[in-house]
Amino acid sequence: MRLLSIDILRTVAIFMMVLVHFVENLASGFGMPPTDTVGSFHRWWLPTGLAAPLFTFLSGVSYRAWLTVQRQRGLTDEAIAKGTIRRGLVLFGLGLAFNVFIWLPEDTFNWDILTLIGSALILLNCVRRMPPEVPPVLIVLMTLLSPALQLLADYPAYWTEAYFDYDFTLADVLLGYLVVGYFPLFPWLVFPVAGFIVGRALPPVSGADDQPAVFRRRLRLGLVAGLLGGGSLLLQGFVQGLPTIGGWTMFPASTSYLLGMLAVVIASLLLLHRLVDGTASAVAATGLAARLADSCRVISRHSLSIYLLHHAIHIWPLWAFGLASTGEPTAHWRTVVSVPVAVLLAVVFCLASVPLFRQIDRRGWPTVEGLLRWLA
Amino acid sequence: MRRWSIGIVGGGPGGLLTAYRLEQLAPVPPRVTILEADTRLGGKIRTGSFASLPARYEIGAAEFYDYSTIDEDPLRDLIAELGLPTLPMGGGTAMIQGRLIETLDDLAFVCGSAACDSLVGFDRRAKAAVSPREFYESTAAADDCGQHRFSHSLEPLAPAARRFVESLMHSDLATEPAATSRRYGLDNYVMNDPAYMRLYCIAGGNEQLIDRLAGRLAATVRLRHRVERIADGPGGRLRVDWQTASGPGQELFDAVVIALPIKPLAGIDFACPDLAAGLGRHLAHHDHPGHYLRISMLFERPCWRAWLKDSYAMLEAFGGCCVYDETSREVEASHGVLGWLLGGTAARDHAALSDDELVGLALASLPPASADARALLRETRVHRWIGAVSGQPGGFSARSLDARHCPDPVGHPRLLLVGDYLFDSTLNGVLDSADYAAGWLATMMADSLEAA
């Protein structure tokens, strides 16, 4: 059973991502100085740093749901492991292919979000076997380790004008994968693992029939979210001297950013789940609410396709225009339109994607999700 | 391999049990000859019957003592081994001053609370002095037996309580409190408590024990052979001379066991001076005669069940006597058999009376509830056991087991004595004695085999 809260959040994440990417790639971003080497997006009224955490967090939640369904179908552990690893590898491969075809071959190993999610799935195959007390320890370790790794790896050396620039050496490629890339394992694996943990509190994802136990679990998660948020604010308040810890940066993902985003995604999911999931809410949804809900379901189901498509739609013309006008594909990157136009284009894309994918569903046309299901 | 020939003088329980144990313990089966003066085996175990009805009664030992609640009971085990069913026996009510006393409350009612308290105190002192374990092992202190008589232990009792205790115990002691030791008296008091000992009998008559034992023996039994003399024979053997109806006889034995009570033992002539001296010392130590007199009556029906509900009860008459309901265990019997057991001087003094006089006195001792007993009387039997038991078994001073069983260990190591009077005047005691003697002889046989 799909949970509407997850669909809504995934839709929000996807649309945020579309918006951010359109604005970042077509315009100059949301007004930050281009010399800002690490790209701090600390504008609380702009949800620019929320999409990736939300998206990766929801991948963990969805994996938990998928796992429950597979177990209920009676699949063996071996079959589940095979399925998980296949999905992970497909996503990982898709991520690399995406980089090649969208971002040009020199950006193949920029370690974008798809390779992160693919790697996360493979790791979650191990995490699912851990006793429930261990994944939180994993999250804590990753959180603690990441600033040290960023320091060891000399993160700023790999970033120029908010762009991950690496040498095509094994060391750089691996370092990018682990620490310095766009979405390296450290610390971004925290979000899928957190999503996997939180997914247990969402019936039928958690499989828990006992309402008091589920309520207690959600209450605990709410408290944890509160603590994380408080921790983020404390770090920002008292550890300003260490930007990788006390700063609010996405690249690299600082500790306070990590904690704050965790707090936001957990709280968002719990609140939305409380509000919109459940029989009463589903029955009561009529008219606009029902149509919106349905749209969210469509978008959520095709989030991967939308992710790939929106890149193709705004990047390929950009490269084509640059190639045609100057001979350099990236000539007009970040400068081709103004921010309002970029926003408008993003909104148009978002609005158009709903009827488009409804149509695709109705006609049964192949999608990336279908390919993924077929392969894995 | 030479088989020993062993002569056993006395065909009572002592002689039979000695023969039985010898056959079990001897390394090489001996040739055993039992010489019995009477026309029957069994001695004090004898079950009689009336002529007018097939009604049984016990002439001698009426009950066996069950020690199995405390520890092993070889006699009970033997009876079970012989396949004999047993029946429990209970009792303990007393008729004092014409009133039935069943509980302490009754005693207080009849004799007064002072008497009741006095008895309770005596009871506690007795049980403090003799524990069930000590009672079982008959561990009599050597310094106790000689100095203190049981009568001294009764002095602190209130007069009514003393009369009650003496009535209760008279038939058990078979003698007077002044003639027996404190310890023996206390033993005979505490044995009324089921925590110390219980009573049972053999269903169908106690004499079945004798019959079964005799049936299992390979020994030669010679009845009507009265042993008159024991002398030294050639080769260290013993010559036993006897007298039968057809004349005298003699035989040589490698060993002789004399399983006789004190009185007939004293009637044997021992030719060897040393042996005679040993026997003399033995007799002097153990000659403390106790007496029993049993009066058994057959009635048309049991007219005593209103006051005698168990197997036996105590009456004040004759200085205290035990009256047995011999038919208490025969539910279907319409007749009744009642037996009086007199003990001690009462038995001795009344033995001179005629049977009819004794029957009259016994009937008069019944409470008013059985006033119709005389009219229902059909048949009577009287049996006198004067000097047949010991009033101080083991003597007043303790002797070693060897000394008890062998009067002349130096000169005549193969002449042994067996008897209940050496232990506790019970059948359990006679089994212990027989066991000891048989074991000793078996050891000697084994030694002689090795030497050969």
Place this chain on the structure above:
Amino acid sequence: MKIGRGAMDGQPAVAAAPGAVPDGLPPGSRIETAALPAAGELLRIPADQPGELLSTLVDWAAGSGPASAPVVIELYGGLVVWTPQRAAVAAPAGRVEKATGAVCEFAATAAELAAIEREVAAAWQDYETDLPAGFTGSSDSRRVLELEARYRRSMSLAGRLSRLSPRIHLPAEHPPTLAGQFGERLRDRCRLADREEFIDDQLEAIIRLYETCAQRTSDRLLAHREYVLIWVIVLLLAAEMVLLLVDLLAAAGG
């Protein structure tokens, strides 16, 4: 002698009103309500010839309920007719107090034993349900609390039974007293010793199950903690390896 209702005179039992002394009893007879456990009635009768009152007392005692077949003991000039709800004690005036005391003490013992029997019977209902936990233990904290509660209940019952045991296995009194004999005979007739043995055996089986459950659960908990610790160690080692690797790569890249 155990007599059913109305057995003595062939007439159906007449249930006397609670608190009312039956007709035909000697003067001085009285009923004490709540003298027995569970608000039972005790009828105390000073009488020199208690045997003559047998049928009256049997009818009175049997009137306490349809399932009450009275236990009758006539002994040494005293008479006791007993059911759990009603007991009649008739004895000569000087002995009726002590006899009554013995009956009350027996009644308390019997009532406590019956209560333990009922609770053990209830405990058996959970036995089958809890059997699997004796093999696998339980990781569910609510289930563990449930098993713990049942274990405590069983041990409490065993404690109550062992405290009751000396009152059931009182040694035979000698010289005997009327009160002692009544107590002894009542215990025999109601088979308290046998019932105590049966309950003890049952409790042993029940307690063994819950002890096993506790052992399994404890083993499971310890194994789980060990498992968690091992994983944490694995993660720490992995973290160390990642640090080393990154350091190496950074050095190589540099």
